[in-house]
Amino acid sequence: MGQALVVFIFLSILSSFPMATNGLTIKLMRRDQVDLNLVPENLSIAEKHKYMLTLHILELSVSASRRTYLLFDTGSPFTWVQCHGCLNCFKIRGGPFDPRRSTTYRTLPFDSPLCQKQLRIRDSCGFRISYPTSSVEGITSLENVLFTTTAGPPMTVPNLVLGCATSAPGVTFGNNDGPHNPISGIFGIAMGLFRDSFMVITQYITKWKFSYCLPSWNAGHIQSNLLFGDDVKPLPRSAQTTPLQTVQYYLNCYDISVAGKRLNLDRALFRVRPDGTGGFIMDTGTAPTCLVAPAYDKVKEAIVLSLGRHMRPGTPVRPYDLCYSWPLPRIPQLPSLTFHFQNADLEIDFWNVFQTVQVSRGRKSVCMIMHRADIRAPNLLGAVQQANYRFVHNLRDQTLSFYPETCRGN
Structure with a gap:
């Protein structure tokens, strides 16, 4: 029946x-x-x-x-x-x-x-x-x-x-x-x-x-x-592809780099645990990226080291805890953030990691738009950091492919 x-x-x-x-x-x-x-x-x-x-x-x-x-x-x-x-x-x-x-x-x-x-x-x-x-x-x-x-x-x-x-x-x-x-x-x-x-x-x-x-x-x-x-466009040669676990679109994240330098994070921070907690997913329903505390703290520390001698600390603006004073000084190269997945690297430029935030009239800070998550929570790559990339989920092949694209009515 x-x-x-x-x-x-x-x-x-x-x-x-x-x-x-x-x-x-x-x-x-x-x-x-x-x-x-x-x-x-x-x-x-x-x-x-x-x-x-x-x-x-x-x-x-x-x-x-x-x-x-x-x-x-x-x-x-x-x-x-x-x-x-x-x-x-x-x-x-x-x-x-x-x-x-x-x-x-x-x-x-x-x-x-x-x-x-x-x-x-x-x-x-x-x-x-x-x-x-x-x-x-x-x-x-x-x-x-x-x-x-x-x-x-x-x-x-x-x-x-x-x-x-x-x-x-x-x-x-x-x-x-x-x-x-x-x-x-x-x-x-x-x-x-x-x-x-x-x-x-x-x-x-x-x-x-x-x-x-x-x-x-x-x-x-x-x-x-x-x-x-069939409305999904064929992948260009520049596309990178990584395995995708179709149950919740979990990705195999191996490490993170700041300004091209690997942080050598423990891969266990990004794995799904036997009880179903943890993991790393793409989440368009969440705005900022959320990383479990040990990973977040290492990313924050690396960014501070990369920018420390160039930038003046700014007023923190809740819920963001890493902010610098605006306007920014002239810096040869602002650091990017790279997520290293299995067989693929997703590089996010500085202005998709940091944004200007109004502190008061005439005062602004530049803050990292990321959150620290509980150790048992999943790591989420949020909508802010997904900007200007084309993401293609192929559930039959169990893959996620992506490549840079200026998103305009596409």
Whole structure:
């Protein structure tokens, strides 16, 4: 019975979707591109992080007509939206999604093979997701989703597995997290252990691969795209490729260099432990890079040594603890940061590691936009440090490829 249900769902998707469709391109935008009136002008980088302007969202329609904005998150394996009646939940402009008004919405039975058996809500499949400072739970559902594409008409994906959040204590989407907040939930694109993840359910479109390029936070209102399947461009010769663990997109990070000098860090700092903690992942749902304390402290120490004789210490600006006075003196070469993965090196230039931060009127500091994480937490390469690189996830080959690119409407 269970296998028959999976086959029925998959065939119903295929029968209602043009077989010639082998790709999908979705527009990514920053929060201030949704509505400029929601965000004050001339924000400092710290304030931009509070407003989540360094993260990217995408537009879709849940059910027939509702426009919804979700946070693009490669670190989360599940897509969910806040639903009517949600307790301890953030406010949304226009209110949450009300499944009672949809003729295509249906809950997933608990005995369905697509159900993760995390939570039972009467006879329906429930879900529960924990984040570092918050959690979400609700009912796992099937619903038609209309994606806003960059070329041609919107594309409907029928019967997409979607979490209908009924509780979300602690979840916040930055400043303006009130009645004017446009973000309704998270578009999770990681695989995890979810058989109902987006990449699994839509494999007939995605062909198990996706690609994105995030513009720098200070690049203005530049559109970028999230590409799937045949819309993903062939790799150039300059691309580097490293193995990818598809469960959570873990990478094998071996070391970090500052200004071209290896820190000789213990590789165990970046490995996944037997209990599932630790590891190193690419996370577009987090703005700054987060490194476990021993790695962070070594990186900070190396940068201080590299810049120490050239720079004057600046006023620290929470939550950043390494800052220098602005303007910077003329320095022959500002140090870069390089992550050494298996068979590939990702070099991040100084201005994607440091940013200018307003201290007070007329005073600025230049601060390292990175956080120190607990030793048991995963290391995260955040969206700020991913800027101006094309990342290509090939889940069939279990690889991540990347190469430098100026991200402009691509």
